[in-house]
Amino acid sequence: MKIVIATPILYEPSSPFNHLFKDIIEGFLEAGHEVVRIVACEDMNDDRYKLGIDNSAISYIPVLRKKAGHSKMIQRYLSDTLTSIKMSRVIKKVKADILFEDVCYSSYWTVKAAKKNRMKVVAMLQDIWPDNAVQSRIIHQKSVLYKYFEFWQRAVYRNANKIICISDDMKLLIESKGIPNNKINVIYNWGYSDEIVDIPWEENKFVKKYNLSKDFFYAIYAGNIGKMQNVELILKAAERLKNKDRIKFLIIGDGVRKDAIEQIAIKKKLTNILFFPLQAPELATSIYSAAGVNLIPLVPGGVKTALPSKIGVCLSCGRPIIFAFGKECRFAELVKKYTVGDCVSAEDEMELVEAICNNVNEIKNEKNYDLFQERFNKEINVKSYIETLYI
Numbered sequence: 001m002k003i004v005i006a007t008p009i010l011y012e013p014s015s016p017f018n019h020l021f022k023d024i025i026e027g028f029l030e031a032g033h034e035v036v037r038i039v040a041c042e043d044m045n046d047d048r049y050k051l052g053i054d055n056s057a058i059s060y061i062p063v064l065r066k067k068a069g070h071s072k073m074i075q076r077y078l079s080d081t082l083t084s085i086k087m088s089r090v091i092k093k094v095k096a097d098i099l100f101e102d103v104c105y106s107s108y109w110t111v112k113a114a115k116k117n118r119m120k121v122v123a124m125l126q127d128i129w130p131d132n133a134v135q136s137r138i139i140h141q142k143s144v145l146y147k148y149f150e151f152w153q154r155a156v157y158r159n160a161n162k163i164i165c166i167s168d169d170m171k172l173l174i175e176s177k178g179i180p181n182n183k184i185n186v187i188y189n190w191g192y193s194d195e196i197v198d199i200p201w202e203e204n205k206f207v208k209k210y211n212l213s214k215d216f217f218y219a220i221y222a223g224n225i226g227k228m229q230n231v232e233l234i235l236k237a238a239e240r241l242k243n244k245d246r247i248k249f250l251i252i253g254d255g256v257r258k259d260a261i262e263q264i265a266i267k268k269k270l271t272n273i274l275f276f277p278l279q280a281p282e283l284a285t286s287i288y289s290a291a292g293v294n295l296i297p298l299v300p301g302g303v304k305t306a307l308p309s310k311i312g313v314c315l316s317c318g319r320p321i322i323f324a325f326g327k328e329c330r331f332a333e334l335v336k337k338y339t340v341g342d343c344v345s346a347e348d349e350m351e352l353v354e355a356i357c358n359n360v361n362e363i364k365n366e367k368n369y370d371l372f373q374e375r376f377n378k379e380i381n382v383k384s385y386i387e388t389l390y391i
Contacts, residue, residue, distance in 0.1 A: 001389060002096040003028055004119065006038045006110040008083040009102070010065060011049040014254075014278060016223070016309040017126060020189055021102075022051040027382035028100075029055045033389070038090050040065040040083045063087055081106040088113035098122060098389055101160075105129045108152045111159050120391050123160035126189075127306040128173055129153060135302045136227040154178075161391045167307040168330035185388055190378040191312035192284070196369055198318070199289040206286035210276065216248045217292040217360050222279070223310050225255035230297040233324055235264055235273070236349035237356065242272050247360060252287060254278040284310070288317040293341070293359040297324035300346040303331055315340060315372035322355045338371035 005025070028035055035058040039049045042065055050060065065083040084106040091099065091113040099114035099121045101107055107123070114121050130149035134141045139149075154177055157163060163184045165171050171184050201207060201214055212218070225231050231251065238249045249272055251261070265273045279287060288294055294314045298306070303325040314321050321341035325331055332343035342358075344351035 001098055002034045002036065003098045003100050003389065004036045004038065004091060004094055004096045004114070005100045005102070006084070006087045006091065007049070007102060008040050008063075008065070008080045008087060008106055008110070009104050010040050010042060013048060016281075017189075018051060019192055019281070020309065022053060023190070023378060023382055024385050025051070025053060025058070026055075027386055028389070029053075029057050031386045033057070035059075036061065036094060036096060038063060038087045040080075040087075042067050061090055063090065077105055080104060081109070084109040091119075092117055098391075100124065100389075101156075102126070103129075103153075103156060105149060105153070107156050111156050115159050120161045121159060122162045122164065122388055122391070123156060124164045125170065125174070126166060126309075128165075128170055128304070131173065132228060132302070132305040135299050135305055137299075138227065162388050164385070164388060167303070169303045170305065170307065172330065173304045185384070187381050187384045187388075188375045189307070189309045189312055190376045190381050191316045191372070192281075193316075194373075194378045195316070196318070196372075197285045197289060197316045199286055201290070204286050204290050206279070206283050207290050209283075212290065215246075217246050218248050218250055218290055219293050219295055219356050220250045220252065220287060220291040221295045221297070222250075222252040222284070222287050223308065225251070225253050225258040225261055227257060228299055228302055228306065229255070229257075229308075230299045230302070230324065230346060231257065231261050232264070233297045233346065233349055233352060234295055235261065235268070235270065237352040238265075238270050238273050239268055240349060240353045241356065242270060244272075244357075244360075247272065247356065249273040250276060250291075252276040252279060284313050285317055288314045288319060291317075291319045293356060294319055294321045295324070295352075296321060297352075298346055300326065302346070303329045307331070312372065312376035315369070315376055318369055320359050322352060322359075324352055334371060334375070338368060338374075340368050340371050 038061045041062045063086050066079045088109040099119045101123045103123050103125045111121055130146050133139045139145050157179050164187050166189050168186055171186050241247050323343045324346050326346045335343045342355040344355050
């Protein structure tokens, strides 16, 4: 089959999705398919979007995209929409079997062009727009803006032959929009490999880089520090635990809320929190392996619209994880079934405090990889992506 992949969103080297996208594309190519990637570029000489894939069965069509500030939603939406319209014109001229669409807020135009060109459409959702903007309090669900965005997104869902989302909670939300259950496949994101990670403290590169002491218990958050991630909850827990000298909180990463988070920590004199800059992807397993417990919070209700990509990598390291997603979600059922940690409230810091203290006191050394191997397995999940093409 010939597969078109249209990407109106600009490539970002720090994106946690890059390794997943590379694995999916390489899976398509190894299965004998031909791939045409239509990609957005602000600099036509920058070809990092190729992700290091070297295969004669893939070709690229770059489309110039107007620059837009990352924090300016309307400007970015207009830029992405204009780029999608340009891409739709290209799609109309390409003879292909499938459009594999990484769904964003401007996907309607490329999906519409593909359907007119008699292509089948596989729509992949890494998050659910505009509901994630509601959860992040960027827009209100009753606003005209939400209704506008939602109208176009539902058109994408209706026109797609298959929809792939990355969690069972996301599937439930898509179903609530009137999309049939059998049209939606759940394929969880995976880590960098299917190998179990076991990094001794003495050989841990992140530990060595920052000369961390083994005498402390580290509660680690690593990743984007944005509106969706609810890092404020970690600060509230740290404030409750600031007299527990053995517990240290490490907040590692960057994002639109980082400066504000650091200022809150300074104002409240939270000396039990250490901030570190965004680290290279190859240090991810070292970071998560150094944790007494890894912390993965989301805003209340956020698990319905997204699931952090870091989960697969965290699970591969075998350390306990506290998911601050809320207890009434499908993912909480998985956490309980596979005993990989705790799922606590996204609003009540006392539940997070209790879960952290339980991990300190119990000193959990037994590692559980069952959830990682069964739901976050790269080989199995890439095969699932390939199978979805046969509509």
